[in-house]
Amino acid sequence: MRGLVAAGVYVPRFRLETDELERAWGTNRAAGVERKAVPAADEDSLTMAIAAARRALEDAPLERGAIETVAAATTTPPLEEGDFVSRLVRALDLPAAVATATATQHTAAGAEALARALDADGPALVAVADCPEGTPADADHPFGAAGAAFVIDDDAVVPVVDVAWHSDETSGIRFRERGDRGVDSLGITTYERDAVREAVTAAVSSLDVDAADAVGAAVHQRDGSFPYRITNELSLSSESVATGTVADHIGDVGAATVPIGLLSALDEVGDDLTVAGFFGGGSAAALACEGSLSVRGVTDIESAETIDYSTYLRERGYIVDGEVAGGGANVSVPNWQRGLDRRYRLVAGACPNCGGVTFPPDGACQECHARVEFDEFEAPRTGTIRAVTVIGRGGAPPEFASLQQRDGAYAVAIVSLETDYGSVTLPAQIADADPQSVAVGNTVVATVRRIYTQEGVPRYGVKFEPVADTD
Template sequence: MRGIAAAGAYVPRFRLSTDELADAWGTSHASGIERKAVPAADEDALTMAVSAAERALSDADVDRDEVTLAAAATTTPPLEEGEFVPRLVRALDLPQSVATATETGHTAAGAAALSRALDADGPALVVAADCPEGEPADADHPLGAGAAAFVVSDDAAAAVGDVAWHTDETPGVRFRERGDGDVGGLDITTYQRDAVRGAVTEAVSSLSVDPEEADAAAVHQPDGRFPYRAAGDLPLSNEAVAAGTVVDRVGDAGAATVPLGLLAALDGADDGETTVAAAFGGGTAAALAVEGGLSVAGVADLDGGTDIDYASYLRERGYVVSGEVSGGGAHVSLPNWRRSLDQRYRLVAGQCPECGGVTFPPEGACQSCHARVEFEPFEASRTGTVRALTVIGQGGAPPEFAELQQRDGAYAVAIVALESKEGTVTLPAQITDADPENVAVGDEVAATVRRIYEQEGVPRYGVKFEPTE
């Protein structure tokens, strides 16, 4: 039966505790949430989607060239107008012939994307990634971040037995006004609770499985208490709901919360166990029944992380950063940037057919014999060693990196050596996810796709490196 063959989870390393938040505001509007995940200054929905998808694809018995559909779900795409998935396809080196789908605008988008993949022919990749924002004094309190990825194929370890829907208009239940990045709502608690609970009840009750038989359930969870309330009219045990609840550890990750809860429940589940997922958004509730389980790469991220204080949180999220800098900085035209995407995402280098030397980027003359040749492309290793290092102190960043530095502080830039069977690729790169003072020459680092900077209103992405320990 068609279902989930492999999966991957990604949660940013920074965590803000509810106690820290309450100390800052004198109260907390994050009911039932102990910690929430905080995306770093160079992370967004796309970078988290790439990280989760890489983990899922690495565990899948499917070649990337075989993927026939790439579907993504998010309420926070990098651009309000402009497709999300083509960048994901390029960063993951999926075939350019792959069909694509983007589900956005509501928190049930992850379930909608997964449902589309179940109807596809051939292997499909689904990623739900989100990092919603809100008014810091109120709506922002429960909002977190994360990503969940699924490889869907036939004869899967975790078969999806049924999908059911329920749709009705629910005006005022979580929305964003056009052109506004902040999540809003009417704060009519009883109305909202009843609308969501009714929709979730109808969708789950329409499944062919008996909810009372479910061993785990990932239910719509904008806070830690809501999934139990949303399931209040269903014969789901509190133990089952708890097994699929992750919002208490990562916060409300929008369209990714229920998919992450589903992965938490499926990780290590036995073949005979049943997991129900029920997501709600924009008046639509979607329910899925999954039989069996699998090992989920990255699921340990749910309980990991590094605690930060509230002032650091405000900077990382850009709430107290203007982003305004003086000076022009380096300008790389979009056509030139686009031509270098294979190098920036996949570390594609070239081997000289004359002398066997390696050149990165693979253009111009061979760096070894200086001959003008047609290089033989190959992907360099994604792990390497720091050969040289410098730290760019506060105020020392070039203008195009100044906003990153305002939000994240000093950062390290390294010369990284990547050893491949074709030879050694050496390149300069930023180090991320590490205190720059704790990085040293000789450290092992691994490539990760992150946001580099923004020019002409368009975010640009590429490889940075993070310490492996």
């Protein structure tokens, strides 16, 4: 039966305790959320989707070239108009001929993407990521950031035994006006809760399974207590709802909340029934799954680095103007486009004459200096720092100044990647680390992050993050 063969979760390392919100504003509009995940200044819904998808694909029992469908879901794409899924396909080195779909505009978008993959023929990848924002004084309080990914195929480890839908107009539950970055709602608590409860109840009740048999459940959760309030007309036990409730630890992550909750439940339950109830401000969907699955990255839900509220405001860009003095180095879109394989996947070149390695694989061989057509290959994503420096405040080139306003000083290193042809060395920014703690000899691993925005288009590429010491 068709369903999940692998999955992955990505949650940013930063957490903001909601007690910080109360100290800052005198009130906490995130009741039921103990802490929320905070994206770093160079993270967005695309980078989190890539990270989660990479984890899912690493555990999938198939080659990436076998993927025939890619479905993505987010309510916060980097560009209001601009293809989201094509960047995902390129960064993950998936076949250019894959069928693609992007679902957005409502928090049940993850269910749409999953349904598309389940209806498709052949292996499929689903990536769901979100980082909603709101007015810092109130609406923003519960919003977090995270991503989830699923590899779907026949002969599944976790079959999806049924999918059901319910649709009705329920205006004002959650909306974002065109051109506005902030999410808002009517704020009529009883009306909103009843609308979600009625829609989710209708969808789950339409499944060809008895929800009373579920030992795991993930339902629409704008906070940690909301799932229990909207399931009182369903026969779901409190214990089953607890397995899929994650908003109390990572916040409301929009379209990604229920998918992450579902994977949290599947990672915990045995070979029994798990149900998921999605809500999107009118549409609701329900999935029924059987079995359990080890999910890479699910422990990120609990692990975290706590930050204070002023750091949070900077990382999210609420208190920086983004203005940059000077022109910086202009790299045109066509030139950037030609280098995507090396920027995303560290594609290097082996010289057919001398066997030496060249990165990037352009021009003459760096060993024998011959003009050749290189044999391209992907360098390993794990390497070693050979030299490092810290770019202090005000010292960044103009194109990186906006990031530095939000994230402060950052480390830049020469990283060595060992290949069968020799060492690949390249300069790169170091992410997710105190720059003063980065040292020569550290082991680092590649991650795709936002580099800067130029000509109105976000530019993405590889940075490196330190590998945690497991001793």
